[in-house]
Amino acid sequence: MSDISYTTEEIGKLLKVSKVTVYDLIKKGDLPSFRVGKQMRVDAADLEAYKNREKASPFKLPSDFQERSQPVPAAPFASNSTGNPTIVITGQDISIDILARQMEKHIVGARPLRAYMGSLDGLIALYRGECDMVSTHLFDGETGTYNLPYISRIFIGSPFLVVNLLTRHTGFFVAKGNPLKLRGWSDLKKPGLSIVNREKGVGSRVLLDEQLRLLGMKAELLKGYGTEESNPIAVAAKVASGEADVGIGNEKSATMIDGVDFIRLIEERVDLVMLKKPENHEWIQAVVEILNDETFRAQLRAIPGYDLSKTGQIMLET
Incomplete structure (x- = not known):
């Protein structure tokens, strides 16, 4: 059995949980893992040991997340050859395109890149280091709230900033x-x-x-x-x-x-999620300033259906 290993997707199917839960277990050290290229793998023996521990425990395996996300592709993003920061932003709404153009104007040398993926896939990509900023609007039925239950669960132990983009x-x-x-x-x-x-x-x-x-x-x-x-x-x-x-x-x-x-x-609340790293400090600060800038807000107001009453508000910071 020691020669057999599983991908995070295979683990999710075997345990009947989402990949988010699998990443959570790996990050907390409950499931020992190793990396093959850009792919995380878990030995069959370690999976069996985890299952035996859970059977002996009065607590059940977390099942907050159903298997909703498609596999996230390996990171296609490379650093800018000029040395300027490349900032990969995920999301599908036109507001993200407007934000990216404002970032080009206000962040010296920055090169914003758009990645069109859904909210949950975007959070997983951010966790894996495949993007830099995520637009997310994920409803949690247990709390009746948006985003924070998912974000807090995925980024355990990682400092992050959640700021509102818009409500609709x-x-x-x-x-x-x-x-x-x-x-x-x-x-x-x-x-x-x-x-x-x-x-x-x-x-x-x-x-x-x-x-x-x-x-x-x-x-x-x-x-x-x-x-x-x-x-x-x-x-x-x-x-x-x-x-x-x-x-x-x-x-x-x-x-x-x-x-x-x-x-x-x-x-529905649409928030932006960014990981707080030393190399991200300046551009994160610039993004918050853009969100509170009247020029940016005027462009969003021209689009029907947006509520900007919370735009630029810090929803959670760790």
Whole structure:
């Protein structure tokens, strides 16, 4: 058995937990690991020893996170050949593009790069050192709050800063006139209702999964749950065309598609997460200043559906 080892993804499948939980166990020293290139591996003997310890313990393996995230690719990011700092930012909202342009103007020599991935994948990439700043909007059903339960669990022992980017409404995309009279999450139980989903790891998918869990509803019973689109506009378009009865996304995306109405369900907080390292100090300070700059806020105000009342506010700092 000593010659057999597993990847973090394989460990997650064997233990029926997410990769986030596996990384958490490794970081706390509960699961000894070693690195092969950029990949973490765990010996079968160490996994078996961990399982035996857990069986003897009155506490169960943490299961806060379901397996939601797709595998994060190996880091494709290299340092800038000029020696200037390359700052990799993950997120899919247009506000991140606006922020990146402001960073180019205000941080001397900085080279912001965009990585389009979902919130949970972004946090895992930050944990693995594959990016520098993450935009995240992850709903936690146990606390009814956004982001901090996930961030605090992933970055145990690592100093980090969480600052608000914006707040926006998220809810149902429905056909014009809302013919099925969908008003709340419990309406997902309506017989025959069809949905169009997002890919694993993005905030709206996590939101749906948490709401289904709170409803005690199995995802496979929701028609169309396995139908995935890569952005909220495509989700809204599917609803507008009649290919699905409902989709989940933000209000801004709904305004961009004819034939769709939007049902507000939750106020979603979008935060930025940065690890506090000596080499990051100057550009992190500059990012906070940009978020509080009126020029940047004026650009965001021009986009419908954004609430900037918390923009630039420190949500958590360790």
